[in-house]
Amino acid sequence: xxxxxxxxxxxxxxxxxxxxxxxxxxxxxxxxxxxxxxxxxxxxxxxxxxxxxxxxxxxxxxxxxxxxxxxxxxxxxxxxxxxxxxxxxxxxxxxxxxxxxxxxxxxxxxxxxxxxxxx
Numbered sequence: 001x002x003x004x005x006x007x008x009x010x011x012x013x014x015x016x017x018x019x020x021x022x023x024x025x026x027x028x029x030x031x032x033x034x035x036x037x038x039x040x041x042x043x044x045x046x047x048x049x050x051x052x053x054x055x056x057x058x059x060x061x062x063x064x065x066x067x068x069x070x071x072x073x074x075x076x077x078x079x080x081x082x083x084x085x086x087x088x089x090x091x092x093x094x095x096x097x098x099x100x101x102x103x104x105x106x107x108x109x110x111x112x113x114x115x116x117x118x119x
Contacts, residue, residue: 014093016053023051023062023100026088030080032072036106048105060095062086067106078102 027033027049037047052063062085068077082100089097 012094014055014095016055019053019055019060019062019089019093019095020051022088022092023053023064023085024049026084027051027064027066027081030077030084032068032077033066033081034069034108036067036108050105055095058095059098060089060093061099061101062089062097063101063103065103065105067108068104069108070110074104074107078104 028035033049035047035049048065048067050065054061064081064085066077066081068074081102085100085102086097089095
């Protein structure tokens with residue numbers, strides 16, 4: 001068996017919930033994106049970022065809803081999220097990303113750091 005090609009020994013499946021978690025962490029890693037929602041809302045899936053994944057074989061599509069902190073540019077943050085999610089899913093899950101659809105679902109108040117600078 002040691003001479004057998006690794007690709008012929010079995011199959012690797014990455015669950016959609018794993019891709020979901022990778023995409024969510026990638027989105028939260030982008031400057032200007034914040035976690036949003038109350039404790040119970042997050043538990044029942046109403047918090048942001050919210051991720052929806054559809055995988056067929058080795059190809060996946062990802063939809064991400066995010067909350068952006070004011071005064072960041074929603075368009076620039078969305079572009080950064082798209083790039084970060086695609087890179088992370090490809091790197092950590094080994095999947096080919098067909099599309100990453102980003103929706104800015106909420107614009108949050110300035111962070112406490114930004115408010116301190118304004119005062």
